[in-house]
Amino acid sequence: MSTPTPDPSSDSTADRGSRSHRLGVTALWAGLGVVSTLLGMAAAHLVASLLTPSSSPVLAVGSQVIDLTPTPMKEWAIRQFGTADKVILVGSVIVVVLILAGVAGVLARRRLAYGAGLLVLLVAIAAAAALNQGSVSELLPSLVAAVVGVASLWWLHRKASATKAADPGQPREAGTGASRRGVLIAAGALAAAAAVLGGAGRYITSLRSGNVDIALPEPASPAGAFPEGLDGQVKGITPLRVANEDFYRVDTRLDTPVIDQDTWTLTIDGDVEREITLTFDDLLEMDLIERDITLTCVSNSVGGEFVGGARWLGVRLTDLLDMAGVGDTADQIYTTDFDGMTISTPLDLATDGRDSMIAIGMNGEALPRAHGFPARMIVPGLYGFISATKWITRITLTTYAEKSAYWTDRDWATDAPIKVSTRIDTPNALEQLPVGENIIGGVAWAQQKGGVDKVQVRIDGGPWQDAEMGPSVNNDYWRQWFYRWDATEGGHAVAARAISGDGTTQTPARALPFPEGASGIQELRVTAG
Incomplete structure (x- = not known):
């Protein structure tokens, strides 16, 4: 009898089918890791929206990336992407997280502990970033992300591993037929839940980040009539006064801080005769000045968009400093925002007669949250990185030898007048x-x-x-x-x-x-x- 000759094409078809099946199973498990992570991120974002938006794991990691990014790379990003740089940063963080989440899902196919361990590691990184950016209470969203993410992966792992082959004695992974449909339905349900939770978090954050409607008092020193510009005469020219919603925003934050004006305070300390603490109502009761001032970001390139003119309302900086009584040694105004961000301003320039102020109003309205509500500092003629502290809570009179601010530590200039x-x-x-x-x-x-x-x-x-x-x-x-x-x-x-x-x-x-x-x-x- 002759021995049958094997058909090579048959083996090749079988190999291709086997590879296709393995790839399909791997993709399925990677998807389970992604879905579990998305649900954890969405739940964490919802919790953060109710507490502190910046404690959301993705934002916490993004903020840490900003702090660790070398200055040349930051400037490159701003030149290339403009105001979209933060959106791109957050998107990049999410992409990296989801790739690693897919890896976690594939690891879970081999052993659940491996995949869960990688998810916990990702959350630990976010928790460390949140702790570095804020207080211990800001760890809660990360803890929620860990619990929800791992629990979701466990449930999907259980669903995917519980199916049996036609031979009851031979277990098989979910990968074909009804078993795959069941796992996909479960994953779809979790993905839908993630969409709902994430959407609720975004909605709550947008509500809390809305501008505050406060009746501002009339200024003791008004700016006077504002002239009619060329806006309606020259097509394409920038308005003489930029609307609040169109005014440029450049800062290190990925969120819009939500600060309660009823609990906010401004402290003036350091080299002063007396330390004072003022409330928002205290500022409202003081003599206010109203001035038309153009602000410029130091990151503005030639012909760039990071410059704008607006009408500001606030308290003279010198009036506040006189209340505290500045000492003889200070040469720096060291300001701190609600979250610990610091900016240094030369004392002699801020107090040389220019209309420096702690502003509480912008273009006839309360200062928008995105631009520093409840209060921010403005010093005309100096780039914002040494003069325009937003969400300000402390003014410390000190020396450059004693204290070094955020941008000073990154080798930016300490004296930076705006160029013609x-x-x-x-x-x-x-x-x-x-x-x-x-x-x-x-x-x-x-x-x-x-x-x-x-x-x-x-x-x-x-x-x-x-x-x-x-x-x-x-x-x-x-x-x-x-x-x-x-x-x-x-x-x-x-x-x-x-x-x-x-x-x-x-x-x-x-x-x-x-x-x-x-x-x-x-x-x-x-x-x-």
Whole structure:
């Protein structure tokens, strides 16, 4: 008899089927780990929304990542992603967590303790980050994440491992037929629960993070009438006064702090004759000043978006310091926010006669939560990283030798006046324009330099030509400008520079934001045709 010849194609088909089955089972177990983790994260987020939003495990880890990220990498992220940098950071943290959660699910297939151990390790990292960022009470969301996540994985592991093959004596993993459907239904139920819990957490957080409606008193020193800007006359130009919801926000927080004005206090201590503590109502009863001031973030690149003008209401910083009585040795105002973030401000600059204040109002409303409610510090003419402490709770008079603040520890400058700058709002870079008259327009600022006297525009490297100026609000406020340009067909380079009231011309020297602010001339290319 002849021996039958094996059919290679049959073996190959069997191998492919076996590999496909193994991959399917692995994917199923990875999915169980992901679903368990999502439910734990959602439950933790709900608990955090009721307590302290920043204690949510993902936000806690993200905040720790911000603190540990080298300054050059932070500046790169801001340049590349702008105000979306935090969304991308949180998204990246979630992706990494879910990948590791999938690994935990695969490990649980071999032994439940392995997968559960990895989930507990992930939660421990989040708990450590929360503890580093806040108090022991902020560990609760992480504990909830651990309990819910591990319990979910245990339940799904039990469901997946309990099915039997057709031969009652041979156990098999859930991977085909009714067994897989049962596990998928269970996983789907948990995923739906995660969506509900996560959605509830986001809803509660949004409610608590809403702005507070407080009737603010009339200022003892009002700012006066605000001029009509070029907003409706020059298409694409930034409004002379930026609305609260459109005002830029740059800080190290991934959440919007929720602080109760009834329990909030501001303490002034250190090198003072007497330590004082003020409540929010105390500030409301003091003489308030109202001023139009432009704020600028040191991370603002040439032509960047991190600058804005608004009307602020608050108590003069010098009035508060006089109440405490500043000593003879202090050279630094060391401010602390509700969560321990510190900023240092040169005492001599903050008290040299400029309208420094502890602000409680913005554009006729209570200070928005995202911009520092209940109170924040504002010092005109200094970049925000040394002057604009949000959610402020303490002012300590000290020396630079005794105390070093957050940004100082990261080698940023201690004395950083805002540089004379201008930004082109319209046209956009690479925009296609019609031949003939076009409008070039934007805003310029020169705080503590006599304000903006003029803006000049240069086309294709030619001579600088004076632009037409919008109204001047004050020396601490930005100014709109526009230039009528008769464009010829082809590509063109458009540049703009500002000249301050004291004769300072915006420098063409290029500098990155680190360590004391960006400089250079914004130039963009457009095409007419």
